[in-house]
Amino acid sequence: MTGHEGDAVRSRRPLRADAQRNEDRLLEVAAAAFAREGAGASVKDIARVAGVGVGTLYRRFPSKELLIEAVYRQEVQRLCEVAPHLTAMQPPVDALRSWMERFIDFMAAKQGMADALAVVLTDESERLQTRALLADAIAHLLAAAQTESKARPGVDARDVLMALGGISLMAGSEEQRDLAGRLIDLLLYGIVTN
Structure with a gap:
């Protein structure tokens, strides 16, 4: 995929409501x-x-690489956008744990696409930007917990992100979901105050 193809995916015109629903469903299934x-x-x-034809898929995503890139971008966006919703709906520690579990799911999908993403996402600044967005989401969750004295002050969101990355590498597969949960509990034990 050339840089121009990636630019085309990012700069598309807004879709009609039905076409947007189809695209959202395609990305979810993908x-x-x-x-x-x-x-x-x-x-x-x-x-x-x-529930769409292959032609519909290829009109929106002319190659599998573009579909993978779109899935990746949507998953990052969803993961970042859900943080404020979780803090509004759940106690702060529960919101943090829920987000961590979603992160493990995101990483499982990303690992499944790793080879293709290595080809698609070649820009180091883009990877750094993604990490910064994810760290910002964690910082939001930590701030909510710290406001209620439920999390230790001074916990660095980037450190939490790195720890979650390690958990996902060790226990990110579906067969190891119990292990991932236990490791998240250990990570939370280091963050949460009694």
Whole structure:
């Protein structure tokens, strides 16, 4: 994929409501397929499960790499946007834990797409920007917990992000979900005050 193709994905015109629903469904199904089967997931199966034709998929995403890139970007955006919603809906420690679990799910999908993402996301500044966005989401969650004296002051969101990355590498697969939960509990034990 050239830089121009990536620019085309990012600078598309707004979609009609029905087309946006189709795209959202495609990205949701693709994220699950890539998490389960990796980048080798069938585009034809993704379109079928999403309830659209393969032609619709290819009109929006002319290559599998562009679909993978779009899934990745949407998942990052969703993960970052959910942090304030979680803090509004749950006690701060529960919100932090919920976000951490979502992060592990995100990383499982990302690992399934790792080979393709290495080709698509070649810009180091973009990777750093993604890390900064994720750290900002964690910082929001930590601030909410610290405001209620539920989290230790001075916990660095980037350190939490790195620890979560390690957890996802060790226990990010579906078969190791219990281990991931226990490791999240250990991480929270270091963050949460009694």
